[in-house]
Amino acid sequence: MPLPARMKPVRASRMKIKALAEKADEILTMIDTGSDENDETLNAFIAEWNSQVPNPYAYSNFRDFSSWTSAKQFTKIAFNQEKFYEDLTWEELVQLITFIYQAEGSEADVDFALRLLEKNFTANPSDLMFWPNEWFKDETNLHISLSAEEMGGYLMAASNRYVAGAPEIELKYSLPVGGWD
Incomplete structure (x- = not known):
């Protein structure tokens, strides 16, 4: 089942993704070779990268992304802007x-x-x-x-948010007390 049509993520061009993914790898290399979060050159690279995406990343995001995804996927994620849908069905x-x-x-x-x-x-x-x-x-x-x-x-x-068209759903298990962390 695909995502609802109105909720599909923003698509950047392949060239833009490729270019920013290469820059993300360059930033990671700088970090891996000793640049820390106070390095002015590194911060300029990160700021320039962040100026091109809707979801900017911090030093720690660049430092850690390779442990869970590729530079290409990391870059694609930066283009995705989630929003609240008041009229969610x-x-x-x-x-x-x-x-x-x-x-x-x-x-x-x-x-x-x-x-x-x-x-x-x-x-x-x-x-x-x-x-x-x-x-x-x-x-x-x-x-x-x-x-x-x-x-x-x-x-x-x-x-405590009910969406339009929701049927009555029998909840087999009790809701937890105390909320979520």
Whole structure:
């Protein structure tokens, strides 16, 4: 299931992504060869890179990105601007959850969809989807299986935000007490 049409991320040209990915690798090389966060030249490179993307990164983001993704995906993620949708619908919520849970897009697109869900629901969607034992604060819930609709029901109930067209969802497990970290 694709992302809802109106929620698709901004696409930068391949040339722009390639050029910025190469610059991200250059910045990482500078860091790896001893430039620290107080280095003026490094900070100028980072500032110039950040001036070209909607989501700027800090020194630590450049230092650490290679441990979890490629420079190309890191750059694509910087172009994705998540927003709050006041008029989010049930169908769109289920599409977002399905897209993320089934990892149907690129790494950058899945990251964007997860951040979009987090922007629209304050109930830590990532933990609900991937670490339900943490979300429910109950170690016996590690291997529970929730449908996209059930996840949507829990996100709405925990965030106290109900979207248009949402059906009544029976919540099999109690909502955790105390919120999320």
